[in-house]
Amino acid sequence: MSNNQIFRILVINPLVHATKIAIYENDRNIFEQNIVLTDQVMNLDLYEQIEPRKQAITNAIINLGLNLSSLDAICGRGGLLRPISGGTYQINQLMIQDLVSCVNGKHVSNLGAILAYEIANNLSLNSYIVDPVVVDEMSDVAKSTGVPHIKRKSIFHALNQKFVAMELAKRLGKNYEQTNVIVAHLDGGVTVGAHRKGKVIDVNNGFDGEGPFSFERSGSLPNNELINLTNDSTNNSSQRLKQRLIHHSGLKAYLDVKQIKDVKLLIQKKDKQAIEAIDIMGYQIAKEIGKMAVVLDGHVDGIILTGNLADINYLNEYIIKKVSWIADVFTYPGENALLALARGTLRVLQGKEQAKLYEIV
Incomplete structure (x- = not known):
């Protein structure tokens, strides 16, 4: 052909x-x-x-x-x-x-x-x-938790993560299957994946809100505080609590905004509260990237920041300062679905x- x-x-x-x-x-x-x-x-x-x-x-x-x-x-x-x-x-x-x-x-x-x-x-x-x-494509050990019958799930921005990982591999003169890459997709949810030789062997479940907080998700929470939330009279049903943690937390809760573009405007105006919230988010994302570097045994060809929040230069710069010692960091803003x-x-x-x-x- x-x-x-x-x-x-x-x-x-x-x-x-x-x-x-x-x-x-x-x-x-x-x-x-x-x-x-x-x-x-x-x-x-x-x-x-x-x-x-x-x-x-x-x-x-x-x-x-x-x-x-x-x-x-x-x-x-x-x-x-x-x-x-x-x-x-x-x-x-x-x-x-x-x-x-x-x-x-x-x-x-x-x-x-x-x-x-x-x-x-x-x-x-x-x-x-x-x-x-x-x-x-996660390994069994990556899915295991401290409660034997509870397993972590692989649900993440697979389409865009793999797309940008392939793009970076071409830029490096390699095939996707020859590279070790960490991809952080930053959006309504945040997922950070460890791509080893063409397989995503570990990634946080951003769909359910595991890992760093995002534009609207709470991210991982201390167990005891989460249990207390379930007993809070304002969260009198599991569905209401899920709505709060998955759709009304993160930057939405910190800044009382409705869209990502609202966050970008606040950062452009150097809003103090917005900058503090982005610092916290950047810290958590950088820490998750560090975890994935451990998963890849320190053999990392590159780190990618992608998704709609990767349009915020202040956030990118914060993360890059924290993780550039691991590998070069590349930005691919937006979602290339x-x-x-x-x-x-x-x-x-x-x-x-x-x-x-x-x-x-």
């Missing part, structure tokens, strides 16, 4: 308030649109949104003047599936069943594979997902990588 062949790939990233789509010719973005959901669609149950989201996607492409039959493949954002190793997976019926039955939880990302699969089937195309949040999905699909179409099979092991 010629590497000069141009493949046209539709990528789909469903969000709570919108569906992001893009069309790539190989890894060149030729069209991108953020399809905002109407209030009527927003009020539907998650899985009732499939048909209107799908129709909006096809309409957007048709309105562009692009023939749907010109597509070579479709890739959706992976959702809360059973734990799997990293890579590109061809979407199959078992995957769809697991997403619909919420085998590992209900989340808007579950719609990515479903939308890709249904649109692709109508066009007789293959559909894929790439590195979903449930990528699990659409390009990462396209690249993962392209590797399969070009024969550089074989699509994996999603199955019950």
